[in-house]
Amino acid sequence: MRIDRRALFATAMAPTPTPAPIEVDEGFARQCESRLEELRAMEPLSGLDLRGLLAQHRFGRRAFLGWSAGITAALMLPPIFTSKVAEAAELTNRIPVLWLEGQDCAGCTEAFLRATTPTVSELILQRWALQYHETLMVPAGFQAEQSLAAAAKQYAGKYVLVVEGSIPGGANGGYCTIGASGQTFLDKVKSLASSAVAVVAVGNCAAYGGIPAAHPNPTGAMQTSDVVSGVPVINIPACPMNPDNLLGTMVHYTLTGSWPALDSELRPTWAFGTLIHDNCPRRGHFDAGEYVEQWGDEEAQANFCLYKMGCAGPQTYNNCPSIGYNENTSWPIRAGHGCIGCSQPAFWDQLARERSLVSAAQHPPGLFGLGVQSSADEIGLGLLAAAGAGIAIHAIATGASKLQARRHATDGDAHLPPPPAQSRGPGTETGAQGGAQTEGTE
């Protein structure tokens, strides 16, 4: 595997642009209030009562408001919006959702469902107005197709279409057909997207093709945005997607009637606006040049940085360090494995490295493989030593020039200039060191 060291270093060291917060003014507050008013007047599409569910799972009002405050902060809204966000979460069951699965492993559905000890998020997701979901629904065969057709007709122009899995385009879409009629997934996504209010692509497969699209991509797997046009496409990537990111995005839509700001890869910036590397708990070790060199070594046991083991955190935008998975029980880097970049396009071919950077003779950023902070210290020490040498040379030179001046005065040659100063040494060394650093770290 060929590794582009220049690109790796550039992305590891580039500052992350800060996501722009939502512009919160009176107009925005009014927009939210009228949206909530409109939703209150609508009949719930799911019979489950959130307060009853919360009580059943021993979540009090305080826990629910605490959850709402967290989502409010994550969406970059001021705390005064907490009660509105709480109400929007309760009203998500007014938004009809059709959920399709194509070329996938159902991992995102599993993440959505995981309900052995459900969190507040999961209870809210359970109440979603899911009108169609092949893995979860009771009807099968023609009955399931009738349910889908009926829901698509009844909620045309209002439903959110969730797509899970990549969309094979090879053999005219024939690698993935769904249901008794044998309609291709490709046609199904296209036709249902045309009447949706928006399409939300969950997981890396739907967002960017995922593993099915990895080389040599035998089925011609495509991402959702390749086949959908005319409606907004929102990507919630990762493998699997984090249900909190899906829920936060839907709460934003429920509250405001609009979709959150997206980045160039169609990901909501509130969730995917920062590099994993910038918020990683191991970042201090990266800066200090303290790396795991081999699985299971002492450095691994001390939770040192996984960069040399191929960690893709410096190239990956996601909020894993702050929200984790499974009620923030863990996430890959906390569990001791480097990030594989699963929220990035083409991650399987480009970021999920099979070999560690150690075996690829890869050097981490910094001087002599010492890391950024160490390099700074090394340079600082070098400068100190060079400055000390410079002072000594300067003192010797000054003494010599005074001696020479005295000798010249004695000799009657007092008009001759003193010998050239020799204090350029440290500066020259610094320049050379800087050059070596650039070369060594590219």
Ligand code: SF4
């Ligand atoms: S473990 Fe990965 S994300 Fe964390 S500091 Fe190291 S390189 Fe960056």
